[in-house]
Amino acid sequence: MADNRVVQGRMVTPKKLAELVEGTSVMDAEPISDADRDCPECGSDVLTVGYMPSVTEFITGYKCQDCDWSARES
Numbered sequence: 001m002a003d004n005r006v007v008q009g010r011m012v013t014p015k016k017l018a019e020l021v022e023g024t025s026v027m028d029a030e031p032i033s034d035a036d037r038d039c040p041e042c043g044s045d046v047l048t049v050g051y052m053p054s055v056t057e058f059i060t061g062y063k064c065q066d067c068d069w070s071a072r073e074s
């Protein structure tokens with residue numbers, strides 16, 4: 001996939017970004033996009049990724065590009 005992004009200095013795939021948000025492995029993830037919000041911790045840009053932690057669940061994850069902040073919405 002060509003939509004890998006840099007998060008906290010590391011290149012991550014959509015699936016890897018979803019795993020950072022979820023804290024565990026995920027089944028599938030959609031392409032990463034820029035979220036229309038700033039990080040509440042450090043003010044940096046936030047990325048968003050939709051992913052499926054299991055076959056019956058869809059989560060929208062948010063992750064700061066520069067610090068540990070993340071959030072998930074189902």
Ligand SMILES: [Zn+2]
Nearest residue numbers: 039042064067
């Ligand atoms: Zn941040």
